[in-house]
Amino acid sequence: MRVSEDYLLDSLLVTFRSGVRHGPYKEWNSKGKLTREGNFVEGKYEGIWLWYYYNGRIRHRCTFEQGVADATSMKDDFCAHWFDPDPSEDFEPPPLDCPDGTTFQEVGRHRGVFSGAHITSTACVVTDGGESSPEGDVNKSGPIKEGPAADYTRRGVKTYEGRYEKNRPIGRETRWYPSDQLLSEGGWLGEGRRHGEWTFWWENGEIIATCTFEKGALVKFEGDKKTCMDALQKEVPVPIY
Structure with a gap:
């Protein structure tokens, strides 16, 4: 088991097997509040993953099987953002009004x-x-x-x-x-x-x-x-x- 610091969080806990993430995963903020938790199986998201607001309420809930989100999870725009690597159509950012040179x-x-x-x-x-x-x-x-x-x-x-x-x-x-x-x-x-x-x-x-x-x-x-x-x-x- 390894516990490491992350610059966006106060701490995180990750379990490994043969150098690959496998088992429980948790993140905490600077006030010791849990911000994310779930489980890895051979490096892939598995089962229920939860994201929390700072006050402890559940922010998002996504369910996976071998790293793939189920249909219900994909209805949540957050899960779609996070786990949909190949969008059918990328948005093209509009040009800016750039100065000369x-x-x-x-x-x-x-x-x-x-x-x-x-x-x-x-x-x-x-x-x-x-x-x-x-x-x-x-x-x-x-x-x-x-x-x-x-x-x-x-x-x-x-x-x-x-x-x-x-x-x-x-x-x-x-x-x-x-x-x-x-x-x-x-x-x-x-x-x-x-x-x-x-x-x-x-x-x-x-x-x-x-x-x-x-x-x-x-x-x-x-x-x-x-x-x-x-x-x-x-x-x-x-x-x-």
Whole structure:
């Protein structure tokens, strides 16, 4: 049995057999609350898997046989996001209004750890500045994001809207859960510093925390202080992706 730390969670428990996940699996948040549990059989999801809200209520229930969700589970959009790897039709993100010297590009794809959603990230990318970011920028290599940016699920739900300046967020930013519920909203100064009031929500619409920043420093908070402190280090301090 192995117990390890996960950067989105406080801890998780995984059992292995011959190097493959096999047996009980559980995750807990920073307050010791169970967030997900289920069972693996030879590396595949098996039986009933449960996802929980922070208050302990069941958020989603999906049932599997040899890693395949049953028909009832697939009616839950969450289960469909998480376990439907080959959608019949991918959503094509709309182009952004890119400034001169940039082009609209898909800059990445990932799958949400909690939401299960397939996320496509798009941005305006500098076309005349080479492939490396200027010294001191967040990303040392790869395309330079400059101007508006947006993320979408493959079902067409926008999960992020904001702007970048030399690969750093700037100006107003809004994020949504794949269910279309607000996740966070606030503003950035130059050099990737949060500024002004930021609000973070749970997926059920309850406020997690309201944090006030002054040029990147936390000066006031209401609600969960840890979320506000995490926001100083993470672009997305709420564990949804």
